[in-house]
Amino acid sequence: MSTPMIEIGAVSKRFGRTTALHGVTFDAAAGITGLLGPNGAGKTTLLRMMATVLAPDDGRLRLLGWDPGVADERLAIRRRLGYMPQEPGFHRAFTAFEFVDYIAILKEMTDRRARHDEVRRVLSLVGLEGVSEKKIKALSGGMRRRVALAQSLLGDPDLLVLDEPTAGLDPEQRLRFREIVSERTSDQTVMLSTHQTEDVAALCQRVIVILDGQELFEGTPRELTDVAEGRVWLAGERAAAARLSWRTADGAHRNIGDAPSGADLVTPTLEDGYLLLVGDRAFAEEAA
Amino acid sequence: MAASLRTAIDDARASAVPSVGTRPTVGVVFALGRIEARRMLRHPAFLLSIAFGLLLFRGAIGVGGSSRIELNVAWLAGGVSIGILIGALLTTNVATMRPRRDHLSELYGSLPAPAEARTAGVLAGLLLGLGGLAIIVAGASWLVLGGVDEIADHVDLFLVSQYVLSVLALGSVGVAVGRWIPSVLGGPLVVIAYVFSGLIWIVPWIAPTSTGIDVDWHLTYLVAVIAGCAALAFARDRRTPVRFLVVAAALGLAVLAGVQQTPPGGY
Numbered sequence: 001m002s003t004p005m006i007e008i009g010a011v012s013k014r015f016g017r018t019t020a021l022h023g024v025t026f027d028a029a030a031g032i033t034g035l036l037g038p039n040g041a042g043k044t045t046l047l048r049m050m051a052t053v054l055a056p057d058d059g060r061l062r063l064l065g066w067d068p069g070v071a072d073e074r075l076a077i078r079r080r081l082g083y084m085p086q087e088p089g090f091h092r093a094f095t096a097f098e099f100v101d102y103i104a105i106l107k108e109m110t111d112r113r114a115r116h117d118e119v120r121r122v123l124s125l126v127g128l129e130g131v132s133e134k135k136i137k138a139l140s141g142g143m144r145r146r147v148a149l150a151q152s153l154l155g156d157p158d159l160l161v162l163d164e165p166t167a168g169l170d171p172e173q174r175l176r177f178r179e180i181v182s183e184r185t186s187d188q189t190v191m192l193s194t195h196q197t198e199d200v201a202a203l204c205q206r207v208i209v210i211l212d213g214q215e216l217f218e219g220t221p222r223e224l225t226d227v228a229e230g231r232v233w234l235a236g237e238r239a240a241a242a243r244l245s246w247r248t249a250d251g252a253h254r255n256i257g258d259a260p261s262g263a264d265l266v267t268p269t270l271e272d273g274y275l276l277l278v279g280d281r282a283f284a285e286e287a288a
Numbered sequence: 289m290a291a292s293l294r295t296a297i298d299d300a301r302a303s304a305v306p307s308v309g310t311r312p313t314v315g316v317v318f319a320l321g322r323i324e325a326r327r328m329l330r331h332p333a334f335l336l337s338i339a340f341g342l343l344l345f346r347g348a349i350g351v352g353g354s355s356r357i358e359l360n361v362a363w364l365a366g367g368v369s370i371g372i373l374i375g376a377l378l379t380t381n382v383a384t385m386r387p388r389r390d391h392l393s394e395l396y397g398s399l400p401a402p403a404e405a406r407t408a409g410v411l412a413g414l415l416l417g418l419g420g421l422a423i424i425v426a427g428a429s430w431l432v433l434g435g436v437d438e439i440a441d442h443v444d445l446f447l448v449s450q451y452v453l454s455v456l457a458l459g460s461v462g463v464a465v466g467r468w469i470p471s472v473l474g475g476p477l478v479v480i481a482y483v484f485s486g487l488i489w490i491v492p493w494i495a496p497t498s499t500g501i502d503v504d505w506h507l508t509y510l511v512a513v514i515a516g517c518a519a520l521a522f523a524r525d526r527r528t529p530v531r532f533l534v535v536a537a538a539l540g541l542a543v544l545a546g547v548q549q550t551p552p553g554g555y
Binding site: 048051052053054055068069071072074075078079081083085087088089090091092098101102103105106107108110112115151161 | 304305306307308309310313315316318319320323386387390391392394395396397398399400401405406
């Protein structure tokens with residue numbers, strides 16, 4: 001792997017009696033890395049650490065080569081960071097332009113003309129140039145998420161941390177999002193948390209799966225898909241050996257698990273691999 | 289009870305956004321100040337305060353329908369002045385609480401400008417917007433009303449100065465209260481407490497020279513209140529011993545000046 005832009009070593013975080021992260025370790029190089037995991041797995045806690053808004057209790061964390069635990073280095077990271085929280089807040093009485101402009105000032109863009117050009121650029125990138133003078137309270141949920149995405153793109157950051165950026169977006173907007181993120185240059189780093197495995201398959205060079213605050217998988221999307229190789233088959237009904245099964249539109253059951261001999265195996269998807277991985281762990285815990 | 293309080297404090301500590309430990313730059317504060325000034329002057333709470341001030345002053349001096357142009361000017365000047373005072377408290381209070389109310393603390397925490405930049409931005413907005421408007425209104429009123437017999441004795445440069453400083457002081461109270469008490473009721477409650485505790489009569493913020501007030505000590509008092517409240521607001525952003533020392537020094541000076549300004553025998 002090339003030089004890691006994100007280095008996470010045995011990172012732990014507790015909130016009261018709840019352990020959100022338990023010794024998570026992985027590196028991420030420049031490029032797009034997807035973070036997958038069920039609700040409550042610890043993805044948001046991990047992303048908040050990468051956004052420098054949460055300090056780990058234990059472990060080692062380095063972002064873009066700097067230690068966010070040191071104030072000066074934290075500032076250096078923040079100057080090169082774009083962050084879109086899972087539930088972004090908005091000043092609802094601001095227009096989209098005013099809000100992104102306000103964030104741009106807090107990103108230390110003090111030259112008014114250059115700042116306004118940059119605000120117009122990012123609003124145009126997310127397709128909001130036509131509604132930039134509308135108040136945020138008048139925008140739809142999808143448009144608001146695009147405002148949140150726009151502010152994260154201000155200044156073309158070296159590290160972009162996006163927490164479920166495609167939640168609430170319609171298919172066209174999701175495609176536009178993929179376009180925007182995939183156009184990042186090869187030396188920029190994107191960490192993307194999502195429930196949409198299609199986004200990971202379409203965009204990410206690496207994928208990390210988190211479950212119960214622990215790292216479960218690290219590899220390429222192809223390697224995650226391969227977890228389900230030979231373990232997905234179609235049948236007329238739910239197979240007894242299947243760990244997961246659902247009826248598809250054409251009436252056949254798509255079964256995932258240990259396929260019986262002679263089963264009608266199909267090409268697995270990344271979602272199959274992910275479901276099997278998370279399901280295997282859940283089954284193992286159940287058995288234990 | 290104690291255990292749950294301890295858990296809440298531990299959780300708050302665990303979730304606290306690490307600061308960058310730097311001071312905000314002048315460029316950032318000025319740019320934020322311009323935005324905040326514009327928003328304060330257009331804020332519904334400010335416009336309602338002006339309307340309320342006019343209504344209040346109309347009743348107080350009884351000029352409704354008067355044909356004397358000077359009295360109508362006095363009504364306008366007095367009403368707008370009261371409106372600016374109330375508006376300064378309310379709009380700075382709302383502006384200070386905005387990031388918390390709109391759940392933006394996390395996003396703002398990830399940005400390079402420290403929390404002090406936003407506090408300084410609201411204070412700069414107060415100075416540029418409401419402070420500027422107060423100077424214009426007070427200056428114009430002085431010019432116009434200085435020639436009116438009934439009022440001329442009370443309107444002087446001292447009254448103008450203390451009015452402008454009172455606007456800034458009330459605005460600073462709004463910022464300090466907004467940083468420490470996360471409720472829109474915080475600012476108004478502090479003023480209600482100030483009025484109903486009787487403190488307003490012991491240490492008035494605006495009093496003409498004719499009351500016998502010590503001019504220098506009174507202006508010192510107002511400046512100390514502004515400095516104390518600003519320091520208190522910054523102490524919420526980052527709690528350093530130096531900041532609390534400045535708060536203590538400024539408030540100590542305010543108490544001393546408050547006592548010294550009072551004329552012998554009271555007002």
